Structures are given as structure tokens and as C-alpha cells.
Amino acid sequence: MPVPVTVRELTPDELTDAWQLGRLAFGSDPQPAPHATAPVPGLTRYGAFDSAGRLVGKAVDLHHEQWWDGCRVSAADVGGVAVAPEARGRGVARALLGGLLRGAHERGAAVSALFPTVTAPYRACGWDVAGVLRTVTLPTAALPRHQPAPHLTMRAGEPADLPAVTALYERVARHRRGLLTRVGELFTRPADRLPCDGLTLVEHDGNLIGYAGWNRGRGYGPDAALTVEDIVAGTADAARALIGSLASWHSVTPTLRICPLPGDAVSAHLPLEAAREHERDLWMHRPVDVARAVADRGWATHLRGSVEFSLDDDLAEWNAGTWRLEVADGDARLTRVPTDADLRLTVRGFALLYCGATDAPAAAEAGLLHLPAGADPRPLNLLAAGGAAHLHDYF
Incomplete structure (x- = not known):
């Protein structure tokens, strides 16, 4: 009861x-x-x-x-x-x-994400699994021992470098989907110390183009591990230089722990075939306000189309009803429609499409999109345009 x-x-x-x-x-x-x-x-x-x-x-x-x-x-x-x-x-x-x-x-x-200990209660409330934050281990000896390109400079970072680190993260993260901005009161850090044991910087003509923040861990025997807490590269040369620096730890930390970000410059140069999963954290997503979620995000400038759908949301009644999605010229809007649509989407289905974690036919197969026999679900792929979202900060 x-x-x-x-x-x-x-x-x-x-x-x-x-x-x-x-x-x-x-x-x-x-x-x-x-x-x-x-x-x-x-x-x-x-x-x-x-x-x-x-x-x-x-x-x-x-x-x-x-x-x-x-x-x-x-x-x-x-x-x-x-x-x-x-x-x-x-x-x-x-x-x-x-x-x-x-x-x-x-x-x-506009939106909400979480890392669940169990998924069922959150699915019952409209969140659904949209991705996985993976921490992998790699043999440090397997990393390519790249030397920095002649035009690059590498040095140890200091607290005074943290604003430049934040700016580089923003430059690399802003064109993706789902990554936290890492700004605001929750991300305020002491100005007089680093957030980890060490910070390795890669610069070109005095401008930061790559960094790795790492924790050394304990010991230097076969169980010793170097944990990369954060690594960002703005160029392929910066990525190779950072990986070469991490490889230099092979004699005292046989294991490297790292969270690869799919498709980024660092992952493109890691020997991921040698990776073994260390931890995996599912993350879930849902709209708080579907109209804001659509209007506030970016959309590809070449994308154009419209689709009508009805949305069920028992926990956030302001989202429920029938909507017309219109996308054009890098902008999108949801507007209310007075009559029901053939395509009826659950809020979980909306979350997965919005995050690029599924497509409309698969959502229908999963029971997250309902439609009359013979109707085509694919117009709702408009909501899924843009590619998969990623969440790279555990909270």
C-alpha cells in the first residue's frame, strides 16, 4: 500500500x-x-x-x-x-x-540525467537507459610511446592553468550531446591546488591543446595503477603526445585506468583492443520539459522536417498531449496540437530518441512507441537526429 x-x-x-x-x-x-x-x-x-x-x-x-x-x-x-x-x-x-x-x-x-543503482524505479518514472560510462584498464606497456611533435611543448600544469583547462574542455565538449558544461557553483574548485595528483599539459605556441589529469595511486608493483581522471585533446598530435606521456609510466604502474570518450581524439589513438572493462555505470535520461528540451538544444543546420506525435507522461503532466515537432535551419520547436496523432510516444521513448540511443522502429518494437497497424514510425527519427549522447562525469 x-x-x-x-x-x-x-x-x-x-x-x-x-x-x-x-x-x-x-x-x-x-x-x-x-x-x-x-x-x-x-x-x-x-x-x-x-x-x-x-x-x-x-x-x-x-x-x-x-x-x-x-x-x-x-x-x-x-x-x-x-x-x-x-x-x-x-x-x-x-x-x-x-x-x-x-x-x-x-x-x-529542460532535461534530467542520473546514474541508477537499479533501473526499474526510474523507468517507472520516465527515465530510461541512454548510455554507459565505461572505465577500462589498459596495459601501460601497450600504449604507443609517441614522442611529442617538434612544434609541441609539454609541461606540468599548475593551479593557474585550470582556467585554460576548462576553456579547452568547453571547446571540445560543446559540439557533442549530453556532456556537462562543468560550469556553475557545483564546479567551483579551490584556486590554489590541483584536483588530482598531476596535470600534464600540451601546448602549441603557448596555447593549450591537450591535457591529462591523473592520480598516481599506491605502490610500484604488478598491481599498481595510474588513473586518468580527465583527458582532453584538441588535435591528433596532442592526443599522441598525451598517450606517449602516459606510456612512460609503464615501469612503475603496469595498469592504466581511463574512461574513453567514444569518437574523441584520445580514443582514436588508444589500443582499445587491449582494453578490459574495469567499471561500467549506466546513465539514464528523461525530459523535464519537452518543449524546452527541444527548443534549447542545437540541431544540424541541414536538418529539416516535421512530425506530429502524442506523448504520455504520468509524472510530468505538462509534457503530456499532442505535439508538432518542426526542425529547420538549426532550430526546432514543439507546438501543441489539439487532436491525437497516430504516433503515440511514451516519455521513455522520447528520452531515448532525444539522446540518439534508439530509432523510431526500435522504439515501437520495445513498446515505447504505439501506432496503428501499417503506420510508419520513421518520421519520428527526426527527434533522434544528431547522433548519440554521452555523459562523462559521474555524479
Whole structure:
């Protein structure tokens, strides 16, 4: 039987109870980090309270932005969802996520992503699996031992270099889909120290064109590993130089851990045939506001077309109804249509198409798109145009 709950933002004096609920759910350290029990700019913490006023669930709306083909799209990315053991399976998570979506809609968010520990509750609320963040291991000795091209300079990075690092990340990430912008209050870092053990920079004529941030780990025996926390290259030469630098660790760290970004300059020069999966984290996506999600992102300038579809969204009723999608000249709009359409899309189907994780015929085969016998689902491939999305920052 569902538990009647009230969902609202947590007050500062309720944060310790929320942390304790999360500690029990996720097996965290017995002492909270300072930020866990204090207000933090750039996020909204929600709690679900039963009829006696007890906290039985909590979730966090992270005020991120995602890059979508050159445009910043406001996101309500979700983290820290936890429900008290005695209240699980009774609708608390659904109520929490519904409250979070309403608050995110009111503050202007367009889309939402999350990393689930289990997918079923989130699928029931409209999110669906749109991709995988993979961490792989590579034998360091298998990396090509490239020397930097003569026109390049390599050096150790310092805290003063971090603005240039952020600018290069933006230049490489902005034309993709789904990557976080890494700006805003949640990405503020101390200005006097690096976020990792080391930062290797590649420059051309004094301009940064590649970097790798890494953590050394412990020891130098057969189990030692070098973990690349972040690596970006703006040119093939920069990628080769960075990989050559990582290869130089082969005598003391036999293993390299890295999250390859499909299709980027670094992945193009890694010996991925030697990679073995170390970790894999599914990520899920859903629209907060379908009209904003379509209007705020970028679209290919050559793309042109229109399609009408009806959308089902039980948790975000402002998304439900019939829409006409029109795309032209790098712009797109959803407008309301008063009558039902032959193509009836679930919100999960919308999420997968929007992220380029499926096409319309496959969505129909999965039961995420419903249509009359003989109708053609392919016009809805317009929503999927642009290619696959990627999420490269775990939260």
C-alpha cells in the first residue's frame, strides 16, 4: 500500500537526518563530510515525510547544464536518492521524483540525467537507459610511446592553468550531446591546488591543446595503477603526445585506468583492443520539459522536417498531449496540437530518441512507441537526429 508522504525542500536543520538516511542506504563513512550537512549552492535537496513528520526519503536536484550541439541545456540531474528500509516499495521514490521534477520545471530545467543503482524505479518514472560510462584498464606497456611533435611543448600544469583547462574542455565538449558544461557553483574548485595528483599539459605556441589529469595511486608493483581522471585533446598530435606521456609510466604502474570518450581524439589513438572493462555505470535520461528540451538544444543546420506525435507522461503532466515537432535551419520547436496523432510516444521513448540511443522502429518494437497497424514510425527519427549522447562525469 502506498505511503502518504509530503515532498518538500529540506531545511538546513534536516540535513543531518538526510545524510544519515543516505549513509544507511549507500554504506557511507560514519562521519559526514562538511558539505553533506550544510547548504550547498547549486543544488536543491528534497525530502519525503510521512504523516507523522518522519523523513522517509530524500533526493537531490543538481543544477547542471548539458552541452547539446553547441547549446547549453539546463538540467536537473538527480543524485542521492534514498528511501528508508521500512518505506521501500510503497511509492516514496515516485513521490520524491515527482516533487523534484515539479521543482525543476519551475526553475526552468529542460532535461534530467542520473546514474541508477537499479533501473526499474526510474523507468517507472520516465527515465530510461541512454548510455554507459565505461572505465577500462589498459596495459601501460601497450600504449604507443609517441614522442611529442617538434612544434609541441609539454609541461606540468599548475593551479593557474585550470582556467585554460576548462576553456579547452568547453571547446571540445560543446559540439557533442549530453556532456556537462562543468560550469556553475557545483564546479567551483579551490584556486590554489590541483584536483588530482598531476596535470600534464600540451601546448602549441603557448596555447593549450591537450591535457591529462591523473592520480598516481599506491605502490610500484604488478598491481599498481595510474588513473586518468580527465583527458582532453584538441588535435591528433596532442592526443599522441598525451598517450606517449602516459606510456612512460609503464615501469612503475603496469595498469592504466581511463574512461574513453567514444569518437574523441584520445580514443582514436588508444589500443582499445587491449582494453578490459574495469567499471561500467549506466546513465539514464528523461525530459523535464519537452518543449524546452527541444527548443534549447542545437540541431544540424541541414536538418529539416516535421512530425506530429502524442506523448504520455504520468509524472510530468505538462509534457503530456499532442505535439508538432518542426526542425529547420538549426532550430526546432514543439507546438501543441489539439487532436491525437497516430504516433503515440511514451516519455521513455522520447528520452531515448532525444539522446540518439534508439530509432523510431526500435522504439515501437520495445513498446515505447504505439501506432496503428501499417503506420510508419520513421518520421519520428527526426527527434533522434544528431547522433548519440554521452555523459562523462559521474555524479
